[in-house]
Amino acid sequence: MIGKNFKGFEIVKLLGKGGTGDVYLAKQQPLGRLVALKVTPTSHPTLKLDPQKPLGEAKILAALQHPNIVSIYDVGQEEDFHYIAIEYISKGSLKQKVDHDGLSEMQAWAIALQICQALQAALQEGIVHNDIKPENILMVRGDFIKLTDFGISEVLANKRESEVILGTPGYISPEKYTGESADFRADIYSLGVTMYYILTGEHVFVGESPEDIQQKHQNSLIKPPTMHNPSVSYTSSIILGKMLQKNPEDRYQSYGDLMLDIRCLLEMKSAKFATKNAAYNIFLDARNHVSNKKMKISQKLKVFTESMLHQLDLDDDTDIVIVGEWPVEHIRKTFYHFSRVHFMGSIAELKLYLERRKAIVILDCDYLENKTVEFCSVMANNHPQSFSLLLTKNISGKLQDCIQVVPYEDLSEKLNQLVTTQTLSTAVQVDVDMVLSLAQSKYWTFAIEIYNDSLLAKVFIENGHIAKIDSEQTIAMDALTKKGNTWKISGHLI
Numbered sequence: 001m002i003g004k005n006f007k008g009f010e011i012v013k014l015l016g017k018g019g020t021g022d023v024y025l026a027k028q029q030p031l032g033r034l035v036a037l038k039v040t041p042t043s044h045p046t047l048k049l050d051p052q053k054p055l056g057e058a059k060i061l062a063a064l065q066h067p068n069i070v071s072i073y074d075v076g077q078e079e080d081f082h083y084i085a086i087e088y089i090s091k092g093s094l095k096q097k098v099d100h101d102g103l104s105e106m107q108a109w110a111i112a113l114q115i116c117q118a119l120q121a122a123l124q125e126g127i128v129h130n131d132i133k134p135e136n137i138l139m140v141r142g143d144f145i146k147l148t149d150f151g152i153s154e155v156l157a158n159k160r161e162s163e164v165i166l167g168t169p170g171y172i173s174p175e176k177y178t179g180e181s182a183d184f185r186a187d188i189y190s191l192g193v194t195m196y197y198i199l200t201g202e203h204v205f206v207g208e209s210p211e212d213i214q215q216k217h218q219n220s221l222i223k224p225p226t227m228h229n230p231s232v233s234y235t236s237s238i239i240l241g242k243m244l245q246k247n248p249e250d251r252y253q254s255y256g257d258l259m260l261d262i263r264c265l266l267e268m269k270s271a272k273f274a275t276k277n278a279a280y281n282i283f284l285d286a287r288n289h290v291s292n293k294k295m296k297i298s299q300k301l302k303v304f305t306e307s308m309l310h311q312l313d314l315d316d317d318t319d320i321v322i323v324g325e326w327p328v329e330h331i332r333k334t335f336y337h338f339s340r341v342h343f344m345g346s347i348a349e350l351k352l353y354l355e356r357r358k359a360i361v362i363l364d365c366d367y368l369e370n371k372t373v374e375f376c377s378v379m380a381n382n383h384p385q386s387f388s389l390l391l392t393k394n395i396s397g398k399l400q401d402c403i404q405v406v407p408y409e410d411l412s413e414k415l416n417q418l419v420t421t422q423t424l425s426t427a428v429q430v431d432v433d434m435v436l437s438l439a440q441s442k443y444w445t446f447a448i449e450i451y452n453d454s455l456l457a458k459v460f461i462e463n464g465h466i467a468k469i470d471s472e473q474t475i476a477m478d479a480l481t482k483k484g485n486t487w488k489i490s491g492h493l494i
Contacts, residue, residue, distance in 0.1 A: 001022075001039065001469060008030070008083075009028055009035070010027045010380065012026055012034075015036060019297075021038050023036055023039075028085065030339070033354075035074075035086065037083055037084070037085050038084045039081050040082045042082065044078075058084050062120055064127070064150070066121040067146075068118035069122070070086050071086065072084065072085070072087075089138040090137055091139040093137060094134040094137035094198070095135050095137075100199070102201075102443070104245065105199065108195065109236070109266055110143055110230065111198075112262055117238060118147040119132075119147070119184070119261070123255070127435055128186070130185055130187070131171070132192075133168050133171045134196055134198065137194070145268070165254055167186075167190065170205065171190045172201055173190060173248070174191035174218045174399070183248070187250070188252055188258060190361050192240055193244070193372055195243070196225060199240075218246065221283060222239060222282055224279070224283040224290050225240060225284055227281070233265070235265045235270070237255045237290045238245065239261050239271060239277050241283060242273065242275075246282070250281070256272045257272075261273050266444065268471040318359060319342060319357055319359045320341045320342070321343075321360070322341070322342070322353075323349075323362070323364065342359075347368070351382075358386065359386065360387040362388060363389065363390050366384050372444075373489055377488045380487070384426060385440050386426065431483060432485050435487065436466070436481070439464050441464070445461060445463055446489065448461075448488065449488055450480050450487045450488045451485065451486045452479075452484065456475060456480060456485070459480065459482060
């Protein structure tokens with residue numbers, strides 16, 4: 001097919017293979033635009049059962065005018081194949097994004113919200129997608145996505161009576177395997193499986209065969225997401241628990257309900273429909289793994305900040321600022337008599353505050369992720385004598401002799417030790433070596449400029465490793481990490 005010309009389309013290359021046909025990159029003339037061309041041979045088994053299938057898929061897409069659903073450009077038939085020309089998205093799939101770069105918890109749920117909006121729009125036209133998975137969610141720009149591959153969708157007003165189970169093994173809801181009538185709540189289940197993968201990097205179930213996986217989806221409890229990724233929040237866990245219920249009657253009963261809970265999570269509020277009981281019902285050993293860990297940490301922070309205010313004899317103009325995804329409303333109740341303790345969710349808020357007052361800053365770097373580097377840059381360059389404390393996971397003890405890095409599970413002991421020994425470090429102690437070590441342990445991606453009187457080099461970090469060094473002359477690593485060098489974030493984070 002490569003190089004073939006027909007009906008104004010020139011086939012450029014193969015993009016991928018699917019169950020109902022191959023997808024090619026093609027150039028449509030005379031417009032000169034690139035399109036994704038889905039080609040299904042007339043000999044394909046699905047066309048023998050349903051010769052009008054490509055036209056049916058095209059009609060489905062044509063009926064769905066929504067910013068989060070790919071657009072259709074053309075449909076037609078040649079002698080030996082059918083084709084559909086749809087919008088080409090060059091940034092790849094959500095699966096590729098997750099596997100290569102990963103996503104923060106907030107990014108993941110912001111994308112889930114868009115998927116829900118697309119599925120709700122499809123449902124308004126009486127359409128159920130039937131194949132929600134990371135590969136069918138395309139990245140457009142930033143965190144903006146489009147849903148694709150409505151090839152096995154069902155129109156509810158004209159549901160097919162078939163023994164064929166629609167969907168991809170591993171993402172199919174339990175009721176589909178039993179022959180029960182499935183509706184949009186099956187898509188909610190598949191979206192739950194997708195979100196589980198995005199948040200943990202692991203599949204809900206794995207098995208030796210599709211039949212083995214099927215049995216597990218029908219009968220087995222799921223490992224709590226925190227067993228794979230301890231930073232998954234309590235609210236994420238209970239929302240996933242409700243989405244992944246085996247009985248559709250126990251799942252969300254509308255996209256509106258699900259979107260409300262997602263918005264609550266994004267606004268750091270309690271979910272309205274998901275409860276811990278749903279999580280306890282579906283997750284293995286849930287009582288020990290699904291808990292509001294941040295709430296427990298906040299109690300330890302309360303003890304720590306009280307100790308700091310009393311033991312460190314802080315100046316009257318020195319406050320404590322906590323930056324992260326903490327249950328602020330709950331914490332404020334415990335700090336109501338401390339006007340010197342403040343809670344922030346962004347670097348922008350922190351920068352504005354530090355222009356006016358001094359503060360000891362406690363930062364949850366698993367909340368800001370690689371933007372922690374920007375935080376360190378701001379603190380080291382603009383507020384070098386300020387004290388900072390980073391809270392994280394998967395790192396034990398201190399990361400070099402500089403800013404303290406405290407794992408969540410060691411928080412109480414470490415914080416008390418910091419108070420009694422007064423070993424908080426100033427931001428100026430955050431040197432290049434520390435930043436590179438922290439980045440390597442967290443798989444961050446960013447770029448920094450390193451100086452020693454003048455610019456030494458621009459260093460590009462990808463997934464924690466040095467990918468490129470731009471310098472006018474060859475420079476050794478020891479020279480870049482030399483004590484006394486200064487550094488700053490280089491433009492926007494990659």
